[in-house]
Structure formats: structure tokens, C-alpha cells
Amino acid sequence: MSQWLAHVIERAAAVDDWLSPVRAEALAKLKEQTWPGRRTEAWRYTSLHAVEDLSLATESSVQAEAPAIAGLDALDLVFVDGRLTTPLADLDLPEGLTIRALTDKSEAAEHVFTKVKPSHHLFGLVNDVLATQGVVIDVAQDAVIERPIRVVNFASDNVESHTRVLVSLGKNAKATVIEHGSGTGHSLNTAFAEYDIANEARLEHYRFALHQGDAIHVGGSHFKLANKSRLNSTLIGYGSQLTRLDVDIIHAGEHAHAKFNNAYLLAPKEHFDLHSTIEHAMPNGTTEENARGIIGDKAKAVFNGRIHIHRDAQKTLAELNNRNLLLSRGAQINTKPELEIYADDVQCAHGATVAEIDEEALYYLLTRGINKQMALVMLNFGFVQELVFDMPNKALADWLQPILKQRFEDMMERS
Amino acid sequence: MSEQIDQALARKYDAGFVSEIESETFPVGLDEDVIRRLSAIKGEPEWMLEWRLKAYRTWLKQTEPEWAHVDYPKINYQDISYYSAPKSMKDKPKSLDEVDPELLRTYEKLGIPLHEQEMLAGVAVDAVFDSVSVVTTFREKLEEAGVIFCPISEALQKYPDLVKKYLGTVVPRGDNYFAALNSAVFTDGSFVYIPKGVRCPMELSTYFRINEQNTGQFERTLIVADEGSYVSYLEGCTAPQRDENQLHAAVVELVALEGAEIKYSTVQNWYPGDENGKGGIYNFVTKRGLCEKNAKISWTQVETGSAVTWKYPSCILKGDNSVGEFYSVALTRGKQQADTGTKMIHLGKNTKSTIISKGISAGYSNNAYRGLVRMGPGAEGARNFTECDSLLIGDKCGAHTFPYIESSNPSAIVEHEATTSKVSDDQLFLCQQRGLDPEKAVSMIVNGFCKEVFRELPMEFAVEAGKLLEISLEGSVG
Amino acid sequence: MLTIKDLHARVEEKTIIKGLNLEIKPGEVHAIMGPNGAGKSTLGYVLSGREGYEVEQGEVTFNGANLLEMEVEERAQAGLFLAFQYPVEIPGVSNMEFMKESVNAMRKARGEDELSSAEFLKKAKAACKQVNLPLDFLKRGVNEGFSGGEKKRNEIMQLIMLEPKLAILDESDSGLDVDALQVVANGVNSQRDGKRSFIVVTHYQRLLDFIEPDYVHILAQGKIVKSGGPELAKEVEASGYAWLGQAQEGEEA
Numbered sequence A: 001m002s003q004w005l006a007h008v009i010e011r012a013a014a015v016d017d018w019l020s021p022v023r024a025e026a027l028a029k030l031k032e033q034t035w036p037g038r039r040t041e042a043w044r045y046t047s048l049h050a051v052e053d054l055s056l057a058t059e060s061s062v063q064a065e066a067p068a069i070a071g072l073d074a075l076d077l078v079f080v081d082g083r084l085t086t087p088l089a090d091l092d093l094p095e096g097l098t099i100r101a102l103t104d105k106s107e108a109a110e111h112v113f114t115k116v117k118p119s120h121h122l123f124g125l126v127n128d129v130l131a132t133q134g135v136v137i138d139v140a141q142d143a144v145i146e147r148p149i150r151v152v153n154f155a156s157d158n159v160e161s162h163t164r165v166l167v168s169l170g171k172n173a174k175a176t177v178i179e180h181g182s183g184t185g186h187s188l189n190t191a192f193a194e195y196d197i198a199n200e201a202r203l204e205h206y207r208f209a210l211h212q213g214d215a216i217h218v219g220g221s222h223f224k225l226a227n228k229s230r231l232n233s234t235l236i237g238y239g240s241q242l243t244r245l246d247v248d249i250i251h252a253g254e255h256a257h258a259k260f261n262n263a264y265l266l267a268p269k270e271h272f273d274l275h276s277t278i279e280h281a282m283p284n285g286t287t288e289e290n291a292r293g294i295i296g297d298k299a300k301a302v303f304n305g306r307i308h309i310h311r312d313a314q315k316t317l318a319e320l321n322n323r324n325l326l327l328s329r330g331a332q333i334n335t336k337p338e339l340e341i342y343a344d345d346v347q348c349a350h351g352a353t354v355a356e357i358d359e360e361a362l363y364y365l366l367t368r369g370i371n372k373q374m375a376l377v378m379l380n381f382g383f384v385q386e387l388v389f390d391m392p393n394k395a396l397a398d399w400l401q402p403i404l405k406q407r408f409e410d411m412m413e414r415s
Numbered sequence B: 001m002s003e004q005i006d007q008a009l010a011r012k013y014d015a016g017f018v019s020e021i022e023s024e025t026f027p028v029g030l031d032e033d034v035i036r037r038l039s040a041i042k043g044e045p046e047w048m049l050e051w052r053l054k055a056y057r058t059w060l061k062q063t064e065p066e067w068a069h070v071d072y073p074k075i076n077y078q079d080i081s082y083y084s085a086p087k088s089m090k091d092k093p094k095s096l097d098e099v100d101p102e103l104l105r106t107y108e109k110l111g112i113p114l115h116e117q118e119m120l121a122g123v124a125v126d127a128v129f130d131s132v133s134v135v136t137t138f139r140e141k142l143e144e145a146g147v148i149f150c151p152i153s154e155a156l157q158k159y160p161d162l163v164k165k166y167l168g169t170v171v172p173r174g175d176n177y178f179a180a181l182n183s184a185v186f187t188d189g190s191f192v193y194i195p196k197g198v199r200c201p202m203e204l205s206t207y208f209r210i211n212e213q214n215t216g217q218f219e220r221t222l223i224v225a226d227e228g229s230y231v232s233y234l235e236g237c238t239a240p241q242r243d244e245n246q247l248h249a250a251v252v253e254l255v256a257l258e259g260a261e262i263k264y265s266t267v268q269n270w271y272p273g274d275e276n277g278k279g280g281i282y283n284f285v286t287k288r289g290l291c292e293k294n295a296k297i298s299w300t301q302v303e304t305g306s307a308v309t310w311k312y313p314s315c316i317l318k319g320d321n322s323v324g325e326f327y328s329v330a331l332t333r334g335k336q337q338a339d340t341g342t343k344m345i346h347l348g349k350n351t352k353s354t355i356i357s358k359g360i361s362a363g364y365s366n367n368a369y370r371g372l373v374r375m376g377p378g379a380e381g382a383r384n385f386t387e388c389d390s391l392l393i394g395d396k397c398g399a400h401t402f403p404y405i406e407s408s409n410p411s412a413i414v415e416h417e418a419t420t421s422k423v424s425d426d427q428l429f430l431c432q433q434r435g436l437d438p439e440k441a442v443s444m445i446v447n448g449f450c451k452e453v454f455r456e457l458p459m460e461f462a463v464e465a466g467k468l469l470e471i472s473l474e475g476s477v478g
Numbered sequence C: 001m002l003t004i005k006d007l008h009a010r011v012e013e014k015t016i017i018k019g020l021n022l023e024i025k026p027g028e029v030h031a032i033m034g035p036n037g038a039g040k041s042t043l044g045y046v047l048s049g050r051e052g053y054e055v056e057q058g059e060v061t062f063n064g065a066n067l068l069e070m071e072v073e074e075r076a077q078a079g080l081f082l083a084f085q086y087p088v089e090i091p092g093v094s095n096m097e098f099m100k101e102s103v104n105a106m107r108k109a110r111g112e113d114e115l116s117s118a119e120f121l122k123k124a125k126a127a128c129k130q131v132n133l134p135l136d137f138l139k140r141g142v143n144e145g146f147s148g149g150e151k152k153r154n155e156i157m158q159l160i161m162l163e164p165k166l167a168i169l170d171e172s173d174s175g176l177d178v179d180a181l182q183v184v185a186n187g188v189n190s191q192r193d194g195k196r197s198f199i200v201v202t203h204y205q206r207l208l209d210f211i212e213p214d215y216v217h218i219l220a221q222g223k224i225v226k227s228g229g230p231e232l233a234k235e236v237e238a239s240g241y242a243w244l245g246q247a248q249e250g251e252e253a
């Protein structure tokens, strides 16, 4: 048993708020969990050694600003070491949008908390029992919120923290939510977000997991899609000492559409692990997932992309494509695209490649006088950049593109 | 429409009869004494017994794997008999004429006449009945070429050094739960040695038959292809229709030394159980080959039988430029469950592997592909291509794909693709509109789906495989 | 400028160019016509050095240098440009970064200074305008989601930007309506300066009405079977290739 987990369980007993009955259920489940080892399938390639006996402060008084993004006019909600530092009362909210603290009892919170995220995520359960200061974003029926809502989640040094985001999108509502995480110090942050997307609602979602250095970041974004709803999600991840993310997209209604792009760029020695699960529980859903990774020297990436088509999910279209590039001999990728299919009238496919180069594209660049090395750099970065170009929010794309390019060039140099 | 498909797939199990043969069978149960007795009956050298006992002790400490996508009641290993042999085999027959006619009839009924003169020219057969090898044909002709093809029990006596040198080098004693069990209690199986530079003059094959009740079958096959040699080996298996489940836990080890090539084909048709999932064989098999420099190992399998299949024929591509191939058709129906695939472990430079897997699920069955492609740090310029396709017939079955890809070499290229499809009403309609009955139409579609794999089978087996799937190999769906 | 002597080349196991001779002087425009599958595109690939296209025999000199010994990008830097029949899409690499990299590679090879971002942008905008492509094309992935006509215009825009010595246009007219054809032809004509040479591969007289060739060659079965002046193209237009006396493959190659 992990010392750290034992401690979590102890601390959980002291949490007392209006969600306590739900937290108690989570705690019961948490107590049943065994500490994952190499034989635990979900943790096969990611060691939790760094967390096992971790003991960090559980409070901090650090202050931090939301990182500015040129051209982005977002409604910022700032968490520093798990503390919500934005005074919610001061926010100038458009009609149809309500933002509350998790400490305040609300129907939306009740409706979403632990109701979207599957309960098998060990760290999700930890977050269930310890995250007290979350935010609840509630978008009313038919409301179209143009201004993106950004949840900034900063982890400082020597602190353990837990961040929770709950989002409820009413029928035919539309919103953009950005989860923007960062931190380089020796910290442990769990950050879980649950999205309940009602009929015909549309969510544009970003998760930037830009933790680096000694940071340990474990989190997830979980989506439940009702009839004819749409999700367009982009996840950009760096590695850090340990970054592990779980994304679940659950088609709980018919005719829902999900697009999920994710890219991971690992600087030397970083570790990044992404598990995505697409659950098609109802008919006529479509999912398109693109996962792309570039892995620097002595870094290790883990990608597990599961598509699960339930018996009733006839006429599903689901596709997952994973491409990876290793920059040096010490780099490592472990990828597992999975299909689990119980309905016959569906079209499902997945593909995964490592180090594949499009020869025709390479030739085209060469005929334009670009030397081979440069052409390879362009193509290699291009396959991640493609996902950046694909982001609907251009301000975010323009901000990210040079940052990722710089990171890629640094990675090339150091590999 | 789906009713017609079901009919087309609802073939009978033809090999389900029981032969009335007097046998000497151990009482059920397993302990060190059983292993000692077994080893004594076989007249094995002392080191072999030690080896078995070590395997047994390892096995005791291991747990049965649970990660596969299969579900079956716990096996009671004390309820199984670990040795059974026809009485008539007590003094091993010197020629076919001395073999119990009932045994010969059994094989004839299975379409494997053991009389050499009746046999398909060019295939040498080793027939294993329950725990022992009953006859190996064409031995003289093979001996002329220097090829050794005999029961492994015999090899242990005649060529102990050869066996000792290679046994357990590819699949170590304690490799996994079932391999450890096999190492402890294996009874028979085939041993093949192809000398340097020799192209084996004929196809070699082994037919396995479980007959006796409550027995497990634990055969062990070891094939060594010395430098620059070539051999093609085929394996077939059947069992009677019985209500209880029977365990088959085999180990196959292949050693392809520098420049050698081994082609290993399997048509697995163990009894799958009845339509309600009663009875049938648990087929828990470990198959692995080791390739030295420039060597090639090619696994081809057509898996239609067994209640539960757990099987991953693999290649360790140790030598530079070595090649591994895996071609598989797995068809499950009724309540069958299959979790099968391969592992390609790329260690050497410029190693190449190809995986083509076709899974067909019908009825209430579940069919999973599970594979591993690993590019080691030294696998400079290595390449893998994998294609996994599943075909679902009906909406009560499942088709699954679990490919593990691990790479730690930047110059190694891995490509994996998987798709699922169904036999569509449109396809069926088109075939029918062209005058084909639905049965034939399904056969043709399934056959077209499997074409890439059937192409890899030796002629004799291709026919058999086609028959197994009730598919005519003539027509091909374009 | 370009001399091809007795060229034989194959793709995979199949010999496609079988003894081709061609001499092109500075400033000349040569049209190459011929049935589908004759090897016209193959010739462009061989000259540009595409992998998999193997020269079995023959010589090619380009401005005095042995072209066949050069790498793909070296040929391009030496001034050989190929406008593709089917330009490939490269999502993720923007037209802008691609063209900038390319223009500067050419300039470097010519011993010129690299363009600053502002200079480059100015030039790119002008070129876009010339071929009638909206400016936001520069931000999109190379050829990504472009229509057939847009792809062809993008090729011509690159021709304008890169200022090659010899440009090979592989069916730059196919699939274009008359207006687009005019745009392409104007783009090409704007680059005719008496020194720059062109090989124009086409099926139609139509293009040659706009870009007047000095010579017309008929390529069939891997060889130039007939050469002449602009009137030859009109002859082909009128009577097809039947006079070549062999069955022609119907499909687009």
C-alpha cells in the first residue's frame, strides 16, 4: 500500500461539505483500490513510484496571474495550488452563464459531480474525495456563450493540490472551455473535469497540460454527450516528471459527434501518458480521434486509445489515428489503440504508426529545393502543427504554434 | 438475412466421434510423483526429470493469467489426468502393421490415412494420440536427407544432446503459467532437426487427437532449422465431442539458425463445444520462434475450433535482417472465445515483420486479436506492418483488437491498421442477384476476406482450411 | 539548357522511357503531347530525380552539369522546376512556411541573400494575386483541401516565386475551366523572359493557344515519335493519336 494513498484516505475523512454523501461513496471505492503496479493494465507503462510515498504540503499561499494569450479575450477562472483565487462575484457574466464555486450547493453540481467520470480512475477518486474548491460552470438552455471560459490551473512548488471543474451545457447551448494547466516545481496536482452536454448542445474544448520539470500532474476530462450534441476537443500535452491524463467521451445519446485531437511533445526525460476511451453506448454516433506525438531523448510516451462500441450502438462511425515520432535512440513510445466491438453494423478503424514519413510529401518538398533535413523537420513538426491549425479558436492556435515550434526545435537540438 | 448467414455458418463438427480404444490412463491429479512416473514411463534421462520438476515448482508459484478477453470457469488441475496412451502402444509398434487397426481407422476417419502409400505424396506425418505419438511416416526417406523427424520422447533417447541444447531456449520453462505446466508434464510431440543447408524434401506434419476423457493434452514440439536450411511444417488437431471441457496446453519452440527458414502452419479444429457453450477444448498454447541472422519464421494459422483459445505464435527477431510473419484466420461462432495474435520482438537491425490477422465472429462468440510489436533500441531500420481486420456476422458477437506497440528506436517504422466490417445486406444481395444462394454468398465473402491468409497455406492445408470454413477456394470475391 | 540523350528509365520493373532525345535551348517553349500512359509524367519525375524512377541508360545535362548525379533538391536549386499533374496535400505544413523555406533555399543556391519576412510576404501576396488565389491560402496547409484548379494555380504561384531556369508543367491545364486556364496561361507567360525555358505537357491545343510553343513533340510508348512546330498540335487536335497505329489505353495514367 502506498503511504501517500493511505494519507489521502485519512485526509478525506476530514472533508465535510454539502457533497459529503457523494464523497463518501467515492471514498469507499477508493479504499477498495489496490495501488497500481506494472501488472495493472492501465498503468502498465507508467510507474507511480514517484507518488507512492510522496509527502508534500497541502496548502500554499502563492499568488499567480493567468498567462496572457494575445488575441484571446477569455473569462479567466484561476486556480493556484487548488485554491480558486478569482473572486466569482466580480465576474461580468453574459446572460445564460452561471459560475459557482463547488462549495456552494447547486443543482448543476449535483447533476454532474462524479456522474460523468467513470469511477475506475484511481486519481479521479482521490480528486472526488479531496477537491473542495472546484468551479461549476452552468450554461443555460439555448445560451450561446461566445466568450471562451478559461480555467487556469497553476501548480507551484512543494505542494499537493486537487482541482475540479464541472460543466453543464443545457439543451442547444454553446460554449468554449479551456483547461489551461501549468507548473514546473515539485508538485502533485490532480485535475479532473466533467462535462455534461445536453441535447443539441455544442462544446468547444481545449486542455493544455503544459506541466514540465518536476511537476506530477494526473487528471482527466470526461464528456457525456446527449442526443445530437457535438464536442470538438483539443488536448496538448507536455511531459513532466509524470503527466497522466484520462479522457472519456461517452456517447450517451444518439447522433452525437465527437472530434478529439491530441498532441504530445515530450522534451528529454519527460513522461507523458494519455488514455482515451470512447464509449459508444447509443446508435448513430460518430467519433474522430487524432493522436500525435513527438518524443525527445530519454522521454517516454504512452498512448492508449480505446474505442468501445456497445451492443446497441449500431451505425456508429468511429476512427482513431495515432502517429508518433521518436527523436532519438533513448526515446520510447508505447501505444495501444484498442477496439472493442459488440455491434455489427458499424464502421470502426484505428491506425497507429511510429516514424512513418509520407514519401510523396517529402519528394514534393525536395523538388522545391528544400534540403532533406529541413524537409523532414517541416513534415515532422507539420504533423503536430496540423492539429494546431485544426483548432477552431485562431487566437489559441496563433499563440500555441510558435510555442510548440520552439519546443520542437529545442527537442531536436537536445536529442 | 442473418438467419441465412447463421445457417451457412452452422456446420456440424465432423471430428466429434470417440474411438473405442483401450488405454492406460493415469488417475487424475498432479504432484511431483506423477511427474516422476511420467518421466519413468518415457525412460527419460535424469536431467529431463529435473527440468520438469523445476518447471513444476515454478508453476506452483505462478497464477493463471487473467488479462485475456476470455471468460471460463476456473480449471481444477487436480481433476485432470496427465497421461493417457493406447494400451497397444505399450510396446511401441515398429511399423504401421503393428499399430492397432482401430487407431488407424480413427485417423482414416479424420481424413489422415497413415499408410504412406495412401498418403498425399510429399507429406510426412507424425500422429499424436492423447499423450503419445503413434506413428511417424516417411522416416527413411527423411533420414536420407539427414532430417530428423520423430516423437520428442524418442528424440530424448536418441538425440539427448540436441534436445538438451535447444529445449527451453525459446520458451523458457517458467515463461508463463501454461508453458510452465507444459514443461512439467508434456508427454509427447514432434522433434524436427534440419541439418545445415538442407531443404527438407517434403512437408512435415503432425496430427494431434485427444480421445480419452478427462485427460489433458500437453504436447511439446521443437523444431531446429540449422544454418541455411528450410522446412515447412503443418499441424492439425481434433477431439471428440464431449460435455466437459478438456485442456490442451502445448508449447512449440522454433529455432531458425542463420539463414534458415521455417514455415509453420496450423489448422486448429479442436472440438469447440456445442451451441450452448457446453464442452469443448481449452486451447492454451505457447508458440514462439527465434530467428538468428537472415533467418525467417512464418506462422500461418487457421483457428476454427476450441471453446477458448489463448494463443500468440511469436517471433524473436534476434539476428540482423531476420524476418517474422504471422498470418491468421480465426473464426468463432456459438459461444466460442478466442484471444489470439502474435508478438514480434525486433532486436536485430533491419528486421522485418508482417502481421495479417483476420477475425470472423458469429453467433454469441467473442474474437480478439492481441498483438505486440516491440522495436528494441538496437532495431535500427526495422519495419513492421500490421493489418487486423474483423468481420462481424450478427449482432450478438464481439470483435476486439488489442495491439501493443512499443518502440525505442527512432529509425524503426511501425504501421498498424485495423478495421471492422460486416457482411452487408448489399453484398449478399449482389451475390444473390448474380444467382448465388446465400450460403455460397457468405462463404465467398468470408473467403475473400481471408484470401491473404489462405494464400500462405501449403496446398493440402489450404483445401482443408477452406473446407473447415465451408468455403470454396475457387471463387474469389473481387 | 537541357540535353537528353537516349534516355531509358523504369519504374519498379517496368521500363517506361525507352530512348528519348530532346534538346532545349534558353528561352524555348516545348510542348509535349501524347496519349495517356505514354510516359509524360514519368519524364518529369525522372528529370526531377524522384525516388523509385531509375535511369537505365542515357545522359541528361542541365546547363552543363550532369543532372542525373544530382539530388532532388540540388536539381531544384539548379533551376529545374516541376509543376505537378497531381500536387500532393501536406496538411500541417503551411503554404507560407513552405514557400519561405523554398524561396530562400533557391536564393541561397543562387548566392543571393535570404528574404526578410516582410519582403517575402510582399512577394507572396503579389504572386497570390497574380494567380487569383485569396491571401488566406498562405496560412493553410500545402494544397490541403484545395480544389483541383486551386492546386494547379498554386503550382503556378510557386513557379512565379521560385524563378527557375527551366519549368516543366505537367498537365497544368487539365480540369480547368476557361477562366482558370487563362489565369494559368497568363502566369506562365509572365515568366517568359527570353531566357527561361518551358516544357509544357498537355493534351489540348487549347492551352497552346495561350502559351505558344516553339516546338511540339509527340511522346508515345516512351519515345518522341514526331516533332514539329505549333501546327503539329493542331493536327493532333483534329485527328487524335490513332495514326500512331497502336491501341491506346483509355484510362488516365
Ligand SMILES: Nc1ncnc2c1ncn2[C@@H]1O[C@H](COP(=O)(O)OP(=O)(O)O)[C@@H](O)[C@H]1O
Binding pocket: C011, C012, C014, C016, C034, C035, C036, C037, C038, C039, C040, C041, C042, C043, C252, C253
Ligand atoms: N509506380 C509505377 N509502377 C508501375 N508502373 C507505373 C508507375 N507509375 C506509372 N506507371 C506506368 O507508366 C506508364 C506511364 O505513366 P505516366 O508517365 O504517368 O503517363 P502519362 O503521364 O503520359 O499519362 C503508364 O503505363 C503507367 O501505368
Ligand SMILES: [Mg+2]
Binding pocket: C040, C041, C042, C085, C171, C253
Ligand atoms: Mg501524366
